Amino acid sequence: MASTQDLGLNEPEIEQTHQLSTQTKKFEIRIAKTAGICFGVERALNLSEKAIKEKSGPLASLGPIIHNPQKVAELSERGMDVAEDLSSLSGTVVFRSHGVPIETQSLALARGLNIVDATCPLVKVPQNFARKLSQNGYFVVIVGDKAHPEIKGVMSYVQNGEVAVIKSEAEVQGLPEKEKVGIICQTTLNKSVFERVIEKCRARFKEVKVYNTICSATRDRQAAAAELAVEADCMIVIGGRNSSNTQKLLDICKDSLSRAFLVETQEEIRPEWLEGSKVVGITAGASTPHLLIEKIRGCLAQMGNA
Ligand code: SF4
The missing domain is CATH 3.40.1010.20 (4-hydroxy-3-methylbut-2-enyl diphosphate reductase, catalytic domain)
Incomplete structure (x- = not known):
């Protein structure tokens, strides 16, 4: 199966060898070796940014470009809307990393739309x-x-x-x-x-x-989440509830421990989840920006110091 290396693409990662990232009074916080935004979503975001910069007419992505409502809203403010289908579109359409059916590509061409194809090479x-x-x-x-x-x-x-x-x-x-x-x-x-x-x-x-078509980013995130879940007393999984890969990370964590929780923002973390924990682990889905991981780590550190 093609890897990102085979394709000549570099995959940006948070690489942290289960280091103790924050020492707190109550518990340690550890981040999975590989977590957060994958190269396919990053690439789709970069192509969207380029389309916004070069835009000379209407611009929309077909479905949200990333499972992150804040980022989608920010892109919308800067000129890239979200369309549910092609029927009302003119100008430029961005296909997101999930890819689209062949019929959708044909229909977009027949409607005379400019296509920015952000389908992930691993899809x-x-x-x-x-x-x-x-x-x-x-x-x-x-x-x-x-x-x-x-x-x-x-x-x-x-x-x-x-x-x-x-x-x-x-x-x-x-x-x-x-x-x-x-x-x-x-x-x-x-x-x-x-x-x-x-x-x-x-x-x-x-x-x-x-043909095993599980992508390398998924493989690495799942392996790192499984490894950390064995060491942790509680796992926080960050990502969209509508994100398939985030749900799978949650399932993997739940295989090892009952205290695994999915959150989209730091406001959702409940202190009782962490009670009695010595190690709190963090992992994050392929649409989760590194900035959000850092915010949640900071929030957990404060709770650990309380
Ligand atoms: S296939 Fe999906 S999860 Fe894997 S790298 Fe591409 S966009 Fe990311």
């Missing part, structure tokens, strides 16, 4: 495998959330309608009878879910081809 990986598998006669099984924009886009690359989207191994038995099955997944999928689906498919179908 193009499952898109390309979906196309390749269907061209080679495989029934394509996508593991992920059917309602998620990324999956709607990936599905459109299957050329003959021979595709199913499933969320877990429990749904493998409901798949149609096929000779050749090709499995890919949402870039933000939990690795253990993917492995269980593969195992079930191998037990059921004659020929199974697998």
Whole structure:
């Protein structure tokens, strides 16, 4: 699977080797080795900034460019609106990092819109495998959330309608009878879910081809969250409630400890969550700006000193 390095792209990260970031009276605060905004979302934001600077007419992103309402509002004030569909648009449209279905691209071109395509290069990986598998006669099984924009886009690359989207191994038995099955997944999928689906498919179908399309940013964030959750007494997961990768980080933390909480802002943190903790861990989804992580770390430090 292509990595950011393969693609010649650098991925900005918070790299912190589980250092003790703040020593407080009540508890230590540790930040996961890899957390927060990923290179794909950062790239989409940079392309949006460029579009705002060069704009000479109406400009909108198709859906919010990032799962961060404050940032979306700021971009809107500076001239990039959010559109739910193409019907009312003119000028320039920005496709966000999730990508869009092929039909949406065609419709935008037919309407004469300028397109800024901020589809993450790592979302193009499952898109390309979906196309390749269907061209080679495989029934394509996508593991992920059917309602998620990324999956709607990936599905459109299957050329003959021979595709199913499933969320877990429990749904493998409901798949149609096929000779050749090709499995890919949402870039933000939990690795253990993917492995269980593969195992079930191998037990059921004659020929199974697998492409692991979990992106490197997701892999690194999930591994770092799992590692820290084992050491912590309480985990704070920062990110949008509508963000798929943030929800998965929360699930991973909950595998190790019951005190794992998702927050969008520092105001949501409740002192009782932290009671009796010696180590409080922080992780953050791929749309969470580093500035917000720092704010929440500062807020926790104050609570630890209280
Ligand atoms: S989570 Fe992965 S696939 Fe999604 S935008 Fe970030 S780097 Fe790209």
